[in-house]
Amino acid sequence: MIEKDEATLRAEQPVAQSRWTLVLSQGVPWAAWGWRAGLYLLFALLVLPPMAFVVWTSLKQGQAFSLAAYRDIFQSSEWPKLWQNTLVFALGSTAVAAGLGLLMAWLVERTDSLGRSGAYAAVFAGVAIPGMIRVIGWILLLAPKTGVVNLALSHWLGPGAPSVNVESMGGMILVEGLFWAPMAFLLLSGPIRHLDQGLEEAAITAGAARWRVHLLITWRLLAPSILSVMVLTFIRAIQGFEVPLFLGVPGNVPVIASSIYIGLQEAFVPDYATASAYGVLMLAFLFLVLGLYAYVTRHASRYQTVVGKGFRYQPTSLGRGRWIGGAVLWAIAVVQLLPALYMILASFLKTASIAQVGDSLTWANYQALLQFPGIVQSLVNSLIIGLLTATAAVLLALAVSWAMRWYGVHGLSSLVNLPLVFPGVVMSLAMLVMALRLPISLYGTIWIFVVAYLATFTPYALRYTQPALLQIHPELEEVARTGGVGQGVILTRLLLPLLRRALMGAWIFIFLISIRELAVASLLYTAHTQVIATQLLDMWVNGNLNVLSAFGTVITALGVGVGLLMWRLGGRGVQV
Amino acid sequence: MLQVDRLVKRFGTVGAVNDVSFEVPEGSFFTLLGPSGCGKTTILRCIAGLERPEGGRIAIAGEEVFSPSRFVPPERRPIAMVFQSYAIWPHMTVFENAAFPLRYGRNRCHPKELRRRVESMLERVGLAEMSHRWATQLSGGQQQRLALARALLCEPKLLLLDEPLSNLDAKLRASLRNELKTFQRAFGVTAIYVTHDQSEALALSDHIAVLDRGRIQQIGTPRELYRHPANAFVAHFIGDATLIPGELQSDGKGIMTPLGRFETLGPTQAHAGSVLVCFRPESVRVSTQPPTQDIALPNTFSGIARSVDFLGDHLEVAVEAQSWRLKAHVPNSLPIQEGQELTLMVPQEGVIVVPSETDYSEEATPSQRVLNSR
Incomplete structure (x- = not known):
């Protein structure tokens, strides 16, 4: 009897879960209706108008509607090249990121490799050091004529020495791939760790050859996870902004994201219609990719066994390869850190060249930085925007997950998550064209950043609050209700304390990514509303590389400081 | 309250x-x-x-x-x-x-x-x-x-x-x-x-x-639930029960079943026509005497011991009687072998009549029915 009961009980679980939501929506119909309507309205206002405005702008020629902007794009001679570059760049960096991530995950989870902490050092570097800093660091090291490594090569080997050019498609792919490798590692290590060894052993004991087992069982079971990581990286790379801008523009490798920005920056009269049309095309393409992915993975539950019990794997012994594995892991970590480390060094040099290291360490760059117009203001702006965005995003995410828990408004999450599809520069453009048409003056204030960041980053906060709230058993609240405790006390005395860590983690993470966001900010700033990322971009275009390195060092220190705080709060460091 | x-x-x-x-x-x-x-x-x-x-x-x-x-x-x-x-x-x-x-x-x-x-x-x-x-x-x-x-x-x-x-x-x-x-x-x-x-x-x-x-x-x-289950579900769910379908006879006291006629002391007036005869394992009396013409008597039938479990103070014997399987609790002194032919008797006070209109009978074949019971 009891065995039978447990089996049926398990089968009943889904019913039980939907019951919670049904119940409360019936128990307090007005409250439920209010929550639902309020949140839908709020996010519809936050998410839909930018999208509508960018579509509308792309169709507007003067007073009339027309498809001229699209026609011009399709007829231009650059269009095929632009597409080809964008795709090659995205596919290449996907391959690099997924390959490195898989290698790291395999070494860490399935072998007795040494130096496994190297993988986590790489993850930390990936979170704490802003992407922009790493790109500029690579330029300082590997720019075709001025890069330190190339200077050194020609110094030692004479003219005609081989040189490494990071401002090329190859360089872009490697740098972007390195950006996303730690994320791929984190996302893949879970499935690899949880792969039930029994599934493989069953095949081996059935007499299958080991290579065949790997091919038919291991990789087959991991395929959905690998595919989803690749799709994610691919989308990230299509959305990528820093690498195409800093490496692709000087290297003459234009992709769509960078050409939207450059097209608007370089024209005397900005052509918003063409830029918006590019943006719409990107969005359409990304929706297509996501749709295809959803279609391909519609049977993914067949692989559900992958998320089995946490069997600790008998690690594969690498023998002497343990050292090689450790070296590989640490090499990846060092490569993540290297550009930032060199930038720190460069901030203490008089010139960009490393040749005079011995005699010319100086604080002068930092003094120059303090004198530099607008630096302090940009720091203050970024911190204020970061505080406002992080606080508002966490509160919104909490409200959304709370509403989803009690009132079952599941459609809301697709609305909240919609901005994840937006490339940063397209979000920036959309906010800009929207703000220019709004009766209130949003453009030219820091509020436009807060609104754009809020739309962009709230989905990340949801990644913290939703699972945290799910982990709190409904009975923990119900027992208080049956004891006569009101909803207010339940929220402040029970839920908030239980959610504290998740909320703090979300807050710090949003703060960290908002103070350094470049792509979303790129079209929204004015001379009076600089943030640190756009300030750095301005210095890159106009300024002295050593002063810029000093600024970069300050930003890196800020990032590492906040990152350490997040690390100490516990393993929920990186969210994607 | x-x-x-x-x-x-x-x-x-x-x-x-x-x-x-x-x-x-x-x-x-x-x-x-x-x-x-x-x-x-x-x-x-x-x-x-x-x-x-x-x-x-x-x-x-x-x-x-x-x-x-x-x-x-x-x-x-x-x-x-x-x-x-x-x-x-x-x-x-x-x-x-x-x-x-x-x-x-x-x-x-x-x-x-x-x-x-x-x-x-x-x-x-x-x-x-x-x-x-x-x-x-x-x-x-x-x-x-x-x-x-x-x-x-x-x-x-x-x-x-x-x-x-x-x-x-x-x-x-x-x-x-x-x-x-x-x-x-x-x-x-x-x-x-x-x-x-x-x-x-x-x-x-x-x-x-x-x-x-x-x-x-x-x-x-x-x-009450144990001694007078209102229907087959309750009889099954509370304790062990054997249920045999039968027809209530016109004398209001006897029920004709595939295992012969059963008589009960309990009330039968509430029922009519098809009913279920229900009895508990501890009500079944077992005799190792080979069946004689006794089995023509009411409440008596023959069966074969299919398994015998020693549970300390008593034996639990699974009996097959025609196509029906039932359990009987037997004093541990009784020497019963698997496969042995037995004579079984359920005294009148141990026979409970329950209505058969539950959809239980559609779900299980006779032998399964007893296996499902506890």
Whole structure:
């Protein structure tokens, strides 16, 4: 009897879960209706108008509607090249990121490799050091004529020495791939760790050859996870902004994201219609990719066994390869850190060249930085925007997950998550064209950043609050209700304390990514509303590389400081 | 103390509770018993106010807490609930957990009074020494006691218990079962208990309502349910039972079955035509004498011993009689071999007649039917 009961009980679980939501929506119909309507309205206002405005702008020629902007794009001679570059760049960096991530995950989870902490050092570097800093660091090291490594090569080997050019498609792919490798590692290590060894052993004991087992069982079971990581990286790379801008523009490798920005920056009269049309095309393409992915993975539950019990794997012994594995892991970590480390060094040099290291360490760059117009203001702006965005995003995410828990408004999450599809520069453009048409003056204030960041980053906060709230058993609240405790006390005395860590983690993470966001900010700033990322971009275009390195060092220190705080709060460091 | 009248609760189009009515007198221990999915937890949650029924009426201590025009939320009902998961708040100490309802709940009290009451309650449940530990450091049995202490501190008129023992191991379950009953008696609180475990229900309850598919099958004392099951479901669910279909004969006393004629002392007037003959394993008398013409006598039939399990004080013999399998409890002195032919007799007082109109007979073949029984 009891065995039978447990089996049926398990089968009943889904019913039980939907019951919670049904119940409360019936128990307090007005409250439920209010929550639902309020949140839908709020996010519809936050998410839909930018999208509508960018579509509308792309169709507007003067007073009339027309498809001229699209026609011009399709007829231009650059269009095929632009597409080809964008795709090659995205596919290449996907391959690099997924390959490195898989290698790291395999070494860490399935072998007795040494130096496994190297993988986590790489993850930390990936979170704490802003992407922009790493790109500029690579330029300082590997720019075709001025890069330190190339200077050194020609110094030692004479003219005609081989040189490494990071401002090329190859360089872009490697740098972007390195950006996303730690994320791929984190996302893949879970499935690899949880792969039930029994599934493989069953095949081996059935007499299958080991290579065949790997091919038919291991990789087959991991395929959905690998595919989803690749799709994610691919989308990230299509959305990528820093690498195409800093490496692709000087290297003459234009992709769509960078050409939207450059097209608007370089024209005397900005052509918003063409830029918006590019943006719409990107969005359409990304929706297509996501749709295809959803279609391909519609049977993914067949692989559900992958998320089995946490069997600790008998690690594969690498023998002497343990050292090689450790070296590989640490090499990846060092490569993540290297550009930032060199930038720190460069901030203490008089010139960009490393040749005079011995005699010319100086604080002068930092003094120059303090004198530099607008630096302090940009720091203050970024911190204020970061505080406002992080606080508002966490509160919104909490409200959304709370509403989803009690009132079952599941459609809301697709609305909240919609901005994840937006490339940063397209979000920036959309906010800009929207703000220019709004009766209130949003453009030219820091509020436009807060609104754009809020739309962009709230989905990340949801990644913290939703699972945290799910982990709190409904009975923990119900027992208080049956004891006569009101909803207010339940929220402040029970839920908030239980959610504290998740909320703090979300807050710090949003703060960290908002103070350094470049792509979303790129079209929204004015001379009076600089943030640190756009300030750095301005210095890159106009300024002295050593002063810029000093600024970069300050930003890196800020990032590492906040990152350490997040690390100490516990393993929920990186969210994607 | 509690009246539930024609309660109806649906989830979507699925009827979880259909037209359920019962009453619970003050101070008694009332159990809702049934297999999972029978709606017992849903009824409890409706009483608590955690679910909103579609129809019916619920009154606690004379006050109507639910009717089609009225819904009192859980926080304003004079109840307390102990959950299957215990729902101990992990970010608080034992003391804080127990004190929470007195601090923020329906019946708040002065801090001094609160300390005294919480401490004396923790003393009574044997958690006094642990009052400053984190609640997560408690063992399963201790968490269970804490959940009970917290619920009793609410001073409820009605204590609702949702399978509170099901997460514990068997030994602990038995000892806590006794504690639970002692506490309920000592505090004089009216308890509504939900379980799928019939032995728990029989041991604890003053009254039991047996539920299946959202309907009450029978309400009665444990003894009544065992001795006079109202239908085949109850007969199966409470204890072991063999059920043989038969036709009630015109004399009103005999039932013709494939195993011959059965006679009973119990009432048969309520039934007509096709009925089920029901008897318990301990009612079956077994003789190792080869069957003679005795088997022409009423209540007597022959069978073959298919398995013999030695259970200490008695033997449990699985018998095959024609295509029917049944269990018999036999004195352990009887030398029975597997495969041996036996003569079986069920005395008249051991024969219960139940109606056969349940859809039980459609689901199982004769031999399965007994295998499914307990």
